[in-house]
Amino acid sequence: MDSGRISRRHVLQGGAALTLGAAAGLRPAFAAETTIGFIYVGSRDDYGYNQAHAQGAAALKKIPGLKVVEEEKVPETDAVEKTIESMINLDGATLLFPTSFGYYNPHMIKMANKYPKLRFEHCGGLWSEKDPKNAGSYFGYIDEAQYISGIVAGLTSKSSKLGFVAAKPIPQVLRNINAFTLGAKSVNPKATTQVIFTGDWSMPVKEAEATNSLIDQGVDVLTCHVDGPKTMVENAARRGAFVCGYHTNQSALAPKAYLTGAEWNWEALYPKFVKMIASGEGIPNFYRGGLKEEIVKTSPYGEAVSAEARKAADEAKAKFLSAEGYAIFKGGLVDNKGKTVIPAGTNRGQKDPELEKMDYLVEGVLGATS
Amino acid sequence: MADGSIGLWTVPLAVLGGAIRVSTPFLFVSLGECITERAGRINLGLEGTLVMGAMSAYGISYLTGSPWLGVLAAGITGALLGALHAGICSLPRVNDVAVGIALMLFGTGLAFYLGKPLIEPTAPRLPAIDFGWWSDIPQVQAALRINVLFLIGVALAPILYWAFRTTRWGLLIRTAGESADAARAMGHSVLLIRLRATMAGGFLAGIGGSFLSLFYPGSWNEGLSSGQGITAVALVIFARWDPLLCLWASLAFGGAAALGPALQSVGVTSGYHLFNAAPYILTLAIMIITCSPKRTLTGAPAELSITR
Secondary structure (H helix, E strand, O other): OOOOOOOOOOHHHHHHHHHHHHHHHHHHHHHHOOEEEEOOOOOOOOOHHHHHHHHHHHHHOOOOOOOEEEEEEOOOOOOHHHHHHHHOOOOOEEEEEEHHHHHHHHHHHHHHHHOOOOEEEEEOOOOOOOOOOOEEEEOHHHHHHHHHHHHHHHHOOOEEEEEEEEOOOHHHHHHHHHHHHHHHHHOOOOOEEEEOOOOOOOHHHHHHHHHHHHOOOOEEEEEEEEEOOOHHHHHHHHHOOEEEEEEEOHHHHHOOOOOEEEEEHHHHHHHHHHHHHHOOOOOOOOEEEOOOOOOEEEEEOOOOOOOOHHHHHHHHHHHHHHOOOOEEEEEEEEEEEOOEEEHHHHHEEEOHHHHHHHHOOOOOOOOOOO | OOOOOOOHHHHHHHHHHHHHHHHHHHHHHHHHHHHHHHOOOOOOOOHHHHHHHHOOOHHHHHHHHHHHHHHHHHHHHHHHHHHHHHHHHHHOOOOHHHHHHHHHHHHHHHHHHHHHHHHHOOOOOOOOEEEOOOOOOHHHHHHEEEHHHHHHHHHHHHHHHHHHHHHHHHHHHHHHOOOOHHHHHHHOOOOHHHHHHHEEEEEEHHHHHHHHHOOOOOOOOOOOOOOHHHHHHHHHHOOOOHHHHHHHHHHHHHHHHHHHHHHHOOOOOHHHHHHHHHHHHHHHHHHEEEEEOOOOOOOOOOOOOOOO
């Protein structure tokens, strides 16, 4: 539909159709704008996670009739509840996007129960039937893009030692580490991934130290899951190692060392959400998608990527894009302590919620979750 | 070693490399604060100065293409913030600790505001000198790639130690710090001495910031300092206002920061949060061991508001 025609009334039909819709009819002076609130855990210009979301928010700002309010550096504590309250009560926000993992439970759930007529959309949470109906969680299967990065890394590495600088051992991070490793092992069975946890989302000095320690161990291709990959990318490139990016495209920082990367595509998803609400169908409470649904994408290959690696990566991408899709986590999967985590015969498809509770590192990962 | 790995040797090497790489901002901020506190004033705002220095150095280096101009700009920015602190504290009945906290928030806030457009671009970095040419192990070469600022900092510590003891300037600063009345009786303006000492402290802290953004980790972002400025101010107390002890304490903190990641890389994976907290545990332990309820801290300038 024509995005120019989205009015407050249209948008509200999804969340608070009756009361506010009627109010808008009585008081046309209010009908001009709908306010959407975005909350970020870090700086929205971090060249990473938060910036990817802020770019999605910027795409919404371009739509007439929508007003976007943002607050950055909101910790994953009850501070986020206060931010949500002030966005609702002072700015009149009716649709909220708390974008960080730790905001979901209990903070956002509590707010969704308190304001049952407003709509809450959380990035990365695991919505279940027990949770309020006006709350939802969406996420992208960025592990598909990480799997492709792993293939490129596995075929580029000379030492077959890959490195992963990670923030915290939460399911999404572990899933990325595992997908990256499985991708590498699919083309290079000798490949291993050494992981280092820094302990928090933005610790530049620790990230730089982790990068140096990994390279000292003989690692020659690195990737990461921290909020701002710039530190890892620049420090690894200085030491002559190759990198795969994360969150956004960091190839400009190290054009020679940058192989490919796993990127978010929120600019495409958020306007889609607004249209879903405007058309009256609403956003599904549990919304997921990967490369096929264009929620995630891969960076264009860097110059150091060989023809062989390009071919293998393109083949894997085609499998993800195919109608039947491709399961990264297949039966007979063993973790790095030797325990079978997915029994033979069971394939965990991408949409399987079990994968979002991941608490293990697969065979081939050097490191531990605690 | 055939595969380029050096196994467990990574840990001592990383601690050594970390001591050299990570310690420089601690060193500059603590030496700067040492000068300020010896003159009888405490400037808690150096965290803000450090971040402002990092931002302005990155910005000037990016705009002019010369990282050394960036270092100079960081120093000047730091000196100006120091002058602001000293200026406000010159007013009657102003508490220097409170002004310092205000300037810490002001400095970081201003740096984040002005630094927004600097997060994505890449600025020219400071060069490093290769002290690892004698080794053919790439890990050793990498650990010994040393920045000139680190060497300047290391040289500055004994120079300051000597200057405090033997020069006229050193004596004046110490007099202002030990007894303002004595300095006045000698015909010197205590406020002027403290203004200069705070500006010198700010200048050094600004340069410490330029190391963060122009050498290691080597780019501007808002998490860059993660409290290193405030840690360095605490380090001065820990080092008993002695520039030489500041040097050792900075090296210990730098090395401790490298310990967590290095242990994980060789497979010691349990308790990494504990290893990451190593520098702070070290501080607490030394503070507890050396404190005494019977006397004030040895070496503390008598005019310092925290010891009065």
